[in-house]
Amino acid sequence: MITDQELAKQIIAKRIAKELKDGQLVNLGIGLPTLVANYIPEGVHVIFQSENGITGMGPMPEPGKEDVNIINAGGQYVTVLPGAAFFDSAFSFALIRGGHVDVTVLGALEVDEEGNLANWIIPGKLVPGMGGAMDLATGAKRVIVAMQHTAKGQPKILKKCRLPLTAKGKVSLIVTELAVIEVTKEGLLLKEIHRDTSIEEVKSLTEANLIIPDDVKYMDV
Amino acid sequence: MRKVVTFEELKPLFKDGMTLMIGGFLANGTPEKLIDLLIELNVKDLTIIANDTSFPDRGIGRLVVAGLVKKVITSHIGTNPVTGKLMNEGKIEVELVPQGTLAERIRAYGAGLGGILTPTGVGTMVEEGKQKITVNGKEYLLELPLGADIALIRGSIVDEFGNIYYKGTTRNFNPIMALAAKTVIVEAEKIVKVGEIKPEDVMTPGVLVDYIVKGGEGDDN
Numbered sequence: 001m002i003t004d005q006e007l008a009k010q011i012i013a014k015r016i017a018k019e020l021k022d023g024q025l026v027n028l029g030i031g032l033p034t035l036v037a038n039y040i041p042e043g044v045h046v047i048f049q050s051e052n053g054i055t056g057m058g059p060m061p062e063p064g065k066e067d068v069n070i071i072n073a074g075g076q077y078v079t080v081l082p083g084a085a086f087f088d089s090a091f092s093f094a095l096i097r098g099g100h101v102d103v104t105v106l107g108a109l110e111v112d113e114e115g116n117l118a119n120w121i122i123p124g125k126l127v128p129g130m131g132g133a134m135d136l137a138t139g140a141k142r143v144i145v146a147m148q149h150t151a152k153g154q155p156k157i158l159k160k161c162r163l164p165l166t167a168k169g170k171v172s173l174i175v176t177e178l179a180v181i182e183v184t185k186e187g188l189l190l191k192e193i194h195r196d197t198s199i200e201e202v203k204s205l206t207e208a209n210l211i212i213p214d215d216v217k218y219m220d221v
Numbered sequence: 222m223r224k225v226v227t228f229e230e231l232k233p234l235f236k237d238g239m240t241l242m243i244g245g246f247l248a249n250g251t252p253e254k255l256i257d258l259l260i261e262l263n264v265k266d267l268t269i270i271a272n273d274t275s276f277p278d279r280g281i282g283r284l285v286v287a288g289l290v291k292k293v294i295t296s297h298i299g300t301n302p303v304t305g306k307l308m309n310e311g312k313i314e315v316e317l318v319p320q321g322t323l324a325e326r327i328r329a330y331g332a333g334l335g336g337i338l339t340p341t342g343v344g345t346m347v348e349e350g351k352q353k354i355t356v357n358g359k360e361y362l363l364e365l366p367l368g369a370d371i372a373l374i375r376g377s378i379v380d381e382f383g384n385i386y387y388k389g390t391t392r393n394f395n396p397i398m399a400l401a402a403k404t405v406i407v408e409a410e411k412i413v414k415v416g417e418i419k420p421e422d423v424m425t426p427g428v429l430v431d432y433i434v435k436g437g438e439g440d441d442n
Binding site: 069127 | 321
């Protein structure tokens with residue numbers, strides 16, 4: 001069990017960063033997924049897209065050096081790196097829907113055995129809108145879910161999502177502070193667990209059935 | 222044909238119940254002085270088509286707070302709690318559209334297309350009431366074109382013919398909206414003589430623009 005929220009987020013971001021390969025075009029969702037940018041392994045150069053119209057997005061500017069004409073999809077001022085490009089929203093979503101984005105990392109409220117993702121609405125409670133999440137989950141070549149394993153102790157990896165879906169059957173990989181789980185045709189395959197947990201604990205905190213192979217590894221974080 | 226006008230000259234164009242497209246992404250690239258004008262005119266029952274409803278004190282958010290909006294067609298309302306509150310009270314109708322679909326519906330109208338087929342939303346709430354069409358074995362939703370009476374857009378540098386250059390991420394929905402409304406008004410951060418923007422640097426051709434007004438600069442635009 002890893003109870004420290006900040007540590008949990010760090011573990012998730014660090015582990016996902018290792019999934020990214022040199023030269024990939026990557027879109028990080030708002031919130032926890034954004035942290036992945038802090039842990040890109042040395043020698044790996046990925047290009048970050050921001051769906052409001054950037055490829056080649058850089059880090060936050062130093063205070064006082066903001067360019068008011070450049071924001072990310074979360075509305076924060078950002079920098080761009082050499083080689084960056086700006087474009088309009090239709091083009092940006094052509095990149096996303098057209099399969100030109102190699103990886104998207106998205107947060108989730110729920111994810112299930114069929115790779116369904118729910119992350120945009122809690123009817124009657126929270127209705128922010130889907131923004132670009134449905135297009136990203138539908139169009140990116142690889143969808144990685146970044147989320148804490150449970151919410152207030154309740155499992156978020158379910159047999160079947162109960163909340164309205166963001167996309168059907170599009171999730172490839174689920175990374176939590178406790179486990180790395182691959183979505184396969186046969187179901188959810190437990191690939192790795194954190195050193196501070198056990199297979200039994202992961203199972204007890206997961207509603208979905210997990211396929212447990214003989215060679216479950218420890219997460220390298 | 223004189224396109225550069227004063228805000229005073231624009232006043233007769235706006236009527237209650239109109240459908241307006243407004244450019245910008247979380248107020249970045251939104252024509253704030255045209256928003257001021259709408260609030261001054263107190264035009265009511267507007268239908269607004271825009272990426273998001275911004276923040277209560279910026280851009281489109283100010284129209285929502287001023288109570289001028291009857292309906293909003295948008296991808297995201299999460300950054301403006303007033304939109305959500307009015308929606309729950311039944312005082313504003315919200316049609317949520319995935320961001321990439323919103324962009325393509327606007328583009329489709331402007332490009333004379335009868336709609337677009339997108340995989341985004343298949344298997345989710347978004348598909349309700351929509352025609353599904355299978356192409357080469359893959360399911361798509363038929364999404365219909367979106368047009369408006371007036372598009373309010375913002376350009377960074379605009380020449381007197383209406384040719385537009387956008388800085389940074391301010392481009393977003395502006396170029397596609399310039400194609401999709403009967404009347405197009407651009408608020409320019411800077412107005413220059415024809416010829417000062419090289420033809421190859423023009424991002425929205427001036428033929429689409431009906432009126433040009435001088436806006437503010439940077440974040441105070």
